Structure formats: C-alpha cells, structure tokens
Amino acid sequence: MVDxxxxxxxxxxxxxxxxxxMRSENAGDDC
Known part of the structure; x- marks a missing residue:
C-alpha cells in the first residue's frame, strides 16, 4: 500500500x- x-x-x-x-504562462488569466 502507498504511503x-x-x-x-x-x-x-x-x-x-x-x-x-501555469501562472507564468498565462499570467493568472483565469484567476
């Protein structure tokens, strides 16, 4: 079993x- x-x-x-x-790619567009 995995820990x-x-x-x-x-x-x-x-x-x-x-x-x-993701943030650096689309500059937090969807945030």
Whole structure:
C-alpha cells in the first residue's frame, strides 16, 4: 500500500509547480 502522507505531499508539490508554471504562462488569466 502507498504511503498516503508521502503521496499527498508529492501531489501537493506537483500541483504547486504546475500552478506556478501555469501562472507564468498565462499570467493568472483565469484567476
């Protein structure tokens, strides 16, 4: 079974990175 806390942290990091990338791409257009 996968460690839920570790997976959650990984997902959170990936999401944050994607958010930063998306923001820099369309300058927070949909925000």
């Amino acid at each position: 839920v806390s570790a997976k959650a942290e990984t997902v959170r990091e990936a999401r944050a990175e994607a958010f930063v990338t």
